[in-house]
Amino acid sequence: MSDERVKKEAMEIIAEFEVLPRLVVFDLDYTLWPFYCEYLSKCEMPSLYPHVKGILHALKDKGIDIAVASRSPTPDKANTFLEKLGIKSFFVAQEIFSSWTHKTVHFQKLKQRTGVPYNEMLFFDDEDRNIQAVSKMSVTSILVDDGVDLGALRQGLTKFSQNRSALEKNKQRWQNFSKKRPLQKISNDLKNCVPAMTFSSSAAFSLNCSPSSSTRTRLMDSATTSRLKELSLFLGTSYPAWFSTISLAVSPWSDIKGRRISG
Ligand SMILES: [Mg+2]
CATH class of the missing domain: 3.40.50.1000 (HAD superfamily/HAD-like)
Structure with missing residues (x-):
């Protein structure tokens, strides 16, 4: 051709x-x-x-x-x-x-x-x-x-x-969710869910995996797991830049179902 x-x-x-x-x-x-x-x-x-x-x-x-x-x-x-x-x-x-x-x-x-x-x-x-x-x-x-x-x-x-x-669907889902739950509330939820993770509120909020291996191997109970699953439902997306930071950190949680933090 x-x-x-x-x-x-x-x-x-x-x-x-x-x-x-x-x-x-x-x-x-x-x-x-x-x-x-x-x-x-x-x-x-x-x-x-x-x-x-x-x-x-x-x-x-x-x-x-x-x-x-x-x-x-x-x-x-x-x-x-x-x-x-x-x-x-x-x-x-x-x-x-x-x-x-x-x-x-x-x-x-x-x-x-x-x-x-x-x-x-x-x-x-x-x-x-x-x-x-x-x-x-x-x-x-x-x-x-x-x-x-x-x-x-x-x-x-x-x-x-x-x-x-x-991405557009997730954006819509996120907008609906954040209307119902203010960011500070979500921020507190995350802190409560994952006390071993370092967490900071910034422009929106960002979440970082702790570099320590003890954190990565911390066992999670089932209540934490179900909350993380709920959070990962709306966090597990790549919208927008600060959101993808969370997404990268959070996405392993939904897979591990209460076993190990491998992120
Ligand atoms: Mg090549």
């Missing part, structure tokens, strides 16, 4: 969705191109997966920003290949550096650089460990099998749309 044809189909797919990401982020190796760039010489002429160019053009035409997040140990080669392929100028941001983290630092930098919140990003990568780590940041993340193609684009936009509508 020609680039023009792919672009046309990609435009049609994008047009099916009312809610679109503001930033689409791509890994490089085995996502945009079928090789690890550290194993290629800069002199070689690289190639992209067949649908990539058309998809990038379509996103650009639709006004959706695109960026790169790569853990390549050879950013100089990656940049050379992006230039050779004529796509370097497509990206509003490029974070290409090796890292022990599974792209969480890459995404922190992308957020700083672009100002786009995590929940308005869509990410494609061929490594599950990156997908797992970045999903936890509230970025809609899609594992690609054999490079980005039109199928992956549709899958990504569908999942993004589902995540956004879940």
